[in-house]
Amino acid sequence: MGFVIHEDTAEAEILANSRIKQPVLAILTIEDDLQLFRGNRHNFADLIDAGKENGFLVYVVTANQLKLNRKTINGFTYDPGTDTWMLQKFPFPHLIYNRIPLREDELQPEVRRKIAACLRNPNVQIFNPKFFNKWSLFKWLRQSRITKPYIPATSRMQSVSGLGRMMLQHRFLYLKPVSGKAGKGIMTIQLQPEKPLPYRLKIQGNKGSTTYNCGTIGKLWTRIKKESTGERYIAQQGIHLAAYNDRSFDLRALIQKNQRGQWDISGIGARLAGSMSITTHVPRGGSIEDPEKLLVGVFGQDEANKLLTKARNTALVIARQIERGSRRSLAEMSMDLGIDQAGNIWFFEANAKPMKFDEPDIRKRSLDRIFQYSSYLLRTKDK
Ligand SMILES: Nc1ncnc2c1ncn2[C@@H]1O[C@H](COP(=O)(O)OP(=O)(O)O)[C@@H](O)[C@H]1O
Ligand SMILES: [Mg+2]
Structure with missing residues (x-):
């Protein structure tokens, strides 16, 4: 040439x-x-x-x-x-x-x-062509018999009557902005029918959270509207997360495609909530922990091992279904998974643009995987 x-x-x-x-x-x-x-x-x-x-x-x-x-x-x-x-x-x-x-x-x-x-x-x-939104994720994951059991009941928050119907089924709800991240705008509602002001609304602020007690669902709705500043929201069944030293925690999985072009777990970390926080985000007082330590502390060694294996398998089937639903070819995502007090696994969200994982082994693997998957793409491109 x-x-x-x-x-x-x-x-x-x-x-x-x-x-x-x-x-x-x-x-x-x-x-x-x-x-x-x-x-x-x-x-x-x-x-x-x-x-x-x-x-x-x-x-x-x-x-x-x-x-x-x-x-x-x-x-x-x-x-x-x-x-x-x-x-x-x-x-x-x-x-x-x-x-x-x-x-x-x-x-x-x-x-x-x-x-x-x-x-x-x-x-x-x-x-990684685009961000996910929380409502699409739930639609996609509901479509499969395999992933459906891991999805908390979720609906779009559009009317006071819809919220009322949801409260009849679940006394504990999370309200989350469809396009939210890092805990921004998240609220919880707890229904305590025996109290004179039965609706307890908690709003996540930058450090702690603010609580309002409302007497009627109409008053609750007005307050929510005021706080949600025009964002679109989902309402979701609240999961009573397993807790370690009275702090709830969840799992963060990093799932990437590997050198064979298949979804693979690059690592699973745990995030322990700050004492005054309704989420587990590190900037809101949460901390990074070893998932095995937390799970052994709550469930004992045998059950903890089983749960970790189950969390890995669950993350993989969910990743595949998200890719199917999005109708795009994806390369990586991170996923927030909750474990309730009975040891059931729940999906909270997936992020198409995962943040850096601070655990050194996960970090190293995540960087190498980008290039392993890239090599796979180049190798198989013209076949
Ligand atoms: N339905 C729920 N039940 C219990 N805890 C939840 C629920 N949804 C979210 N959380 C808690 O709040 C955190 C943030 O929620 P998430 O959906 O990941 O929103 P964000 O995009 O702001 O990170 C989760 O990691 C979990 O700790
Ligand atoms: Mg999250």
Whole structure:
């Protein structure tokens, strides 16, 4: 094959290098006026580094920079020596890993168009095409006989009569924004019929929570509307979670596709709730724990082992059903699973853009898996 002489020598050099067939992965994000691009920069730097170890060239690209008809792309790389991000030209990527950090960014028309164009483009494979919303997840998981038993009763919160019907069946409810994350906007209702003010509403604030006691469901509804600030919500059967030292906890599983293109568990961690919190999020006073320690503490060693195996298998069947429901090919997700006091497993939510896991072994595996799965995609692409 002859050389094409380019006016732009930098471009010629880049193209010559890319003929060596090094696989190239671009981390997709969005531009930012103040800091070049958005997203978790530590995560991006770790990905670039893990890419090197796995034989990949990795760079960060914004939706704007990603021009699908070019041979070279402007993107960013990280220099650990000087701790700076640098603009450079890179070869067009074989794979695009979507890490656009915010829903609202991903919903911008030009970003949606760019992602749709990537999905159509035969020269590139994009994974993690979009965020999930909580209501779609429940619809998908209800459709399968296998996943249905793990789903708490859930409905859209649209009317006071609907909420009333739900309260007849469940005295404990979680109210959650459809597009929420990190515990934002979450409320609980507890019905205590023997009390003069029987509806107890708890609202999760940044540190602690606020409680309102309401006499009628009408008053309760008014208060909920005021607090929910126009967001769409789901109402969900509240699960009485297993508790360790009087604090409830749940499991966070990271599920990724592996070198054979199959869903696999990269790790399961546990999050123990802060004492004043209705959720287990670390920024709200929760802490990271070893799941085995918590489960052994509550259920004993034998039952704990069984539960962990069951949680892993459950996470895998749920991941497969979510992928089916979304009708997209996915590469990874994280999942929040609850275990109730009787040892039943419950699905709370899955995230299409998992946050960094702080457990070092899970972290390492999660980075390597991105490239193992990428290699699988490249290997099987043209078959
Ligand atoms: N139905 C429920 N019953 C009991 N606890 C719940 C329920 N739903 C959520 N939680 C608790 O609240 C946390 C946050 O809920 P989640 O659905 O993951 O929302 P977010 O997107 O804000 O993380 C869960 O990890 C769990 O600890
Ligand atoms: Mg969550």
